[in-house]
Amino acid sequence: MQEEILNLVIAGHVDHGKSTIIGRLLADTNTLPEGKLEAVRENCRRTARPFEYAFLLDALKEEQAQGITIDAARTFFKTDLRKYMIIDAPGHIEFLKNMVTGASSAEAALLVIDAAEGVRENSRRHGFMLSFLGIRQICVLVNKMDMVDYRQPVFDAIVAEYRAFLKQLDVEAVGFIPVSGREGDNIVARSARMDWYDGPIVLDQLDAFTPEARPENKPLRMPVQDVYKFTAHGDTRRIVAGRIETGRLRVGEEVVFYPSGKKSTIQSIASMSGETDQREAGSGWSVGFTLSEQIYVRRGEIATHTTCPRPHTASRLRASLFWLGREALQKGKKYLFKLGTARVEMEVERFIRIIDASTLEARALDQVERNDVAECILKLDQLTAFDLAADVPETGRFVIVDNFEISGGGMVLDVVEDRQAAISARAQERNTRWQTAISDEERAERYNQKPCLVLISSQSNNDLRKTAAKSLERKLFSEGKFTYYIGMANILYGLSADLARNGEEVHAEHFRRLAEVANLMLDAGVILVISARHISQRDMEILQADLIDRAADIITVWVGDEITSGLIPHLHIRAAEVDDAPERIKRYLQERGYIFRYRES
Amino acid sequence: MNYLDKLENKAIYIFREACSQFKSLGMLWSIGKDSTVLLWLARKAFFGHIPFPLVHIDTSYKLPEMITYRDRLAREYGLDMIVGQNVDALRDRQTFPDGNATRLQCCKALKTEALVNTINGTWPRRRMNHDTGQYEIDRSREPFTGVIVGLRADEEGSRSKERYFSARDNKSRWDVAEQPPEFWNQYKTDFAPGTHVRIHPILDWTELNIWEYIEREKIPTVSLYYNQGQGTRYRSLGCGPCTFPIQSQARGVSEVIAELQTGQLSNIAERSGRAQDKEDGGGLEDLRRGGYM
Numbered sequence: 001m002q003e004e005i006l007n008l009v010i011a012g013h014v015d016h017g018k019s020t021i022i023g024r025l026l027a028d029t030n031t032l033p034e035g036k037l038e039a040v041r042e043n044c045r046r047t048a049r050p051f052e053y054a055f056l057l058d059a060l061k062e063e064q065a066q067g068i069t070i071d072a073a074r075t076f077f078k079t080d081l082r083k084y085m086i087i088d089a090p091g092h093i094e095f096l097k098n099m100v101t102g103a104s105s106a107e108a109a110l111l112v113i114d115a116a117e118g119v120r121e122n123s124r125r126h127g128f129m130l131s132f133l134g135i136r137q138i139c140v141l142v143n144k145m146d147m148v149d150y151r152q153p154v155f156d157a158i159v160a161e162y163r164a165f166l167k168q169l170d171v172e173a174v175g176f177i178p179v180s181g182r183e184g185d186n187i188v189a190r191s192a193r194m195d196w197y198d199g200p201i202v203l204d205q206l207d208a209f210t211p212e213a214r215p216e217n218k219p220l221r222m223p224v225q226d227v228y229k230f231t232a233h234g235d236t237r238r239i240v241a242g243r244i245e246t247g248r249l250r251v252g253e254e255v256v257f258y259p260s261g262k263k264s265t266i267q268s269i270a271s272m273s274g275e276t277d278q279r280e281a282g283s284g285w286s287v288g289f290t291l292s293e294q295i296y297v298r299r300g301e302i303a304t305h306t307t308c309p310r311p312h313t314a315s316r317l318r319a320s321l322f323w324l325g326r327e328a329l330q331k332g333k334k335y336l337f338k339l340g341t342a343r344v345e346m347e348v349e350r351f352i353r354i355i356d357a358s359t360l361e362a363r364a365l366d367q368v369e370r371n372d373v374a375e376c377i378l379k380l381d382q383l384t385a386f387d388l389a390a391d392v393p394e395t396g397r398f399v400i401v402d403n404f405e406i407s408g409g410g411m412v413l414d415v416v417e418d419r420q421a422a423i424s425a426r427a428q429e430r431n432t433r434w435q436t437a438i439s440d441e442e443r444a445e446r447y448n449q450k451p452c453l454v455l456i457s458s459q460s461n462n463d464l465r466k467t468a469a470k471s472l473e474r475k476l477f478s479e480g481k482f483t484y485y486i487g488m489a490n491i492l493y494g495l496s497a498d499l500a501r502n503g504e505e506v507h508a509e510h511f512r513r514l515a516e517v518a519n520l521m522l523d524a525g526v527i528l529v530i531s532a533r534h535i536s537q538r539d540m541e542i543l544q545a546d547l548i549d550r551a552a553d554i555i556t557v558w559v560g561d562e563i564t565s566g567l568i569p570h571l572h573i574r575a576a577e578v579d580d581a582p583e584r585i586k587r588y589l590q591e592r593g594y595i596f597r598y599r600e601s
Numbered sequence: 602m603n604y605l606d607k608l609e610n611k612a613i614y615i616f617r618e619a620c621s622q623f624k625s626l627g628m629l630w631s632i633g634k635d636s637t638v639l640l641w642l643a644r645k646a647f648f649g650h651i652p653f654p655l656v657h658i659d660t661s662y663k664l665p666e667m668i669t670y671r672d673r674l675a676r677e678y679g680l681d682m683i684v685g686q687n688v689d690a691l692r693d694r695q696t697f698p699d700g701n702a703t704r705l706q707c708c709k710a711l712k713t714e715a716l717v718n719t720i721n722g723t724w725p726r727r728r729m730n731h732d733t734g735q736y737e738i739d740r741s742r743e744p745f746t747g748v749i750v751g752l753r754a755d756e757e758g759s760r761s762k763e764r765y766f767s768a769r770d771n772k773s774r775w776d777v778a779e780q781p782p783e784f785w786n787q788y789k790t791d792f793a794p795g796t797h798v799r800i801h802p803i804l805d806w807t808e809l810n811i812w813e814y815i816e817r818e819k820i821p822t823v824s825l826y827y828n829q830g831q832g833t834r835y836r837s838l839g840c841g842p843c844t845f846p847i848q849s850q851a852r853g854v855s856e857v858i859a860e861l862q863t864g865q866l867s868n869i870a871e872r873s874g875r876a877q878d879k880e881d882g883g884g885l886e887d888l889r890r891g892g893y894m
Contacts, residue, residue: 004603076755101764104784225617235649243610272648286617299621
């Protein structure tokens, strides 16, 4: 029997040399079938082009004509230790969906960066997608070192820049290797031209990757694929079939299916030829079993043990997702949501944030464009069973289908609690009771502005946020805007005087009250400026959950060189630029249409 | 789980997804080793049953042993067997063996066109009557919306670009550049009316994996794959006039495996004995964009 196969993806910006590196790996380790190399050389001869290692992979005519990889081509390759399936992920932005397809089945990744060009848009975007897809073993190859005379400072600078980027994603690369695909440096043999580098070469690094472990020590999760009742040839078995995603199951164990909550006991594990003496099965196995009591369960349910932590069943969830669809992801439109074997209709209830995956900058909260990443609240049209991706990724990840095609993927961050649903219902009722003779539109016309909340934050140990907030209030006020500034202390020592100063619960309640104050002020038509120290994404969520219908009207600003709270702000103003803060925020408010701008025509 | 277990269980998962999501499903059976492994996997996935018909495109030039083997297995397993053919091209002798077409034109007519028109139900299909053992014209012309195919990514360049669930438009055409993404075990199971989806359960298997699995499961295969004493055998099966045997002493599965791992074949492309691949730079790719498997 042969050894295991490790699935490896090669990603990176277009033209940074991924295919050349794979071609070199294949050629230098003699794992190329004879016919293939000859065919490619022959093709080059016929078209009068110099042979390139990359052509070995770019097997399709169309690809060779365009000179870019269209799809995630699979190639097989072998070291003394084991076999590899190499997936060549296209670096061209148009083909991000192919990169995702290739990378999603990988256990480890090589991310290629051109030494001469440095870190580019898709170097970052691919890094982001690898981390989103759940690939933890990432090694960065700084390629084309021959183009920069094998100089160490070039390598060091790229390592520093990219390592800092990965840190923002909470990812640490397993290593950085200086290589040249074209010249073969540090790929299969150690290069004599970079004696300043003494880390592993590519071949060593590949063998150092560890295969993905099967998650058997997690709670049992088996999404039901189908229930079979074959009548042919006198077969009377009723078989529940599916793949065990995590955990193990055994004959005689009691299982429960969610969302229905129905229970039964596993009577036998079925096989091709009838009953077997197989007593148990673990994760990764596609099995079928019969139950001792006949219960009606359906595809889409998740089987688990009655004794282990159960999956959530809900119809509203908070999720992080990436979008690859031709058409933008929009609020209110119907989509299909597929998680495990469940398939239900869904819509986006609201966007919490939308970011550009190549820069990590926030975008306007109107719709999610192709290749963007977003966090949002999804509403499913049926109660569905799932896990949080942080608990059980296998049943915490989903895809979204638009116009017959898988157009996005995401992971469940949280169940949106009924408490919020209740507050939401109450708040909507409250809103109708609040109705006055004056509408939002009338107020907007009177004040020449639309209400919004500008939330300014900075690190705890400085006052940059207050400086910025006060000068913004002054600027808007002097320009005739209806504005008001609230410092946190105004609330802490007044409305929240009854709350102790510390503790998670207190903190949440404090933010809830802040949100209620903001509700009143925004309803009055004010541009509200609030400064608060070290605002995190979770603080934002509390605010957004309580600011009914105005979640999109929060504008976050971070003042200071480094964002330490994990917040992804709409505006990031460095400490040295704090004097420009009022002007920049004002311009942003104009861009978003909260205040108006004269057009010079 | 070893790597064969992983491949097997993924294939079974894909079979069950296909069966659950496609109302009108069929499986291509070319009688070769790959689609025979596919047949075995299907019987595992559905606990000894095959809940959809098998479709064979008969060019009439297949090696005779293949047809005998097909009908024997169909009777033995009780398979719902459907055969499609380009009757017109054969009647008009527009074929390569007749000297009236190039190899590629012949492939296009006898395989691609026959396949496309059998899938969409335009041309009549013949179905095995298990009472008589004979093929009869099938009354059903219902188009297949899902077609299971035993192709593998390592066979040649264009196949390495395939998805597990791969869309074909209403003319069976394959748009290589515009394929939707496929990840986290979620596949394209939604499709527009008039289109169909090709399903590839053994896409990630290598030629060696196929033989190792045949050995492990003791799957019966057609004798053409083995040296019967003349010192030759077929490595890949197709039509007689365009498929050539290789020099080999391998008389059984384990000898074939040894030959692939360390012997004379460890460095030679699998389809080296298939003539249509060589006619121009991307012969098979052109065929495949037009609907060929």
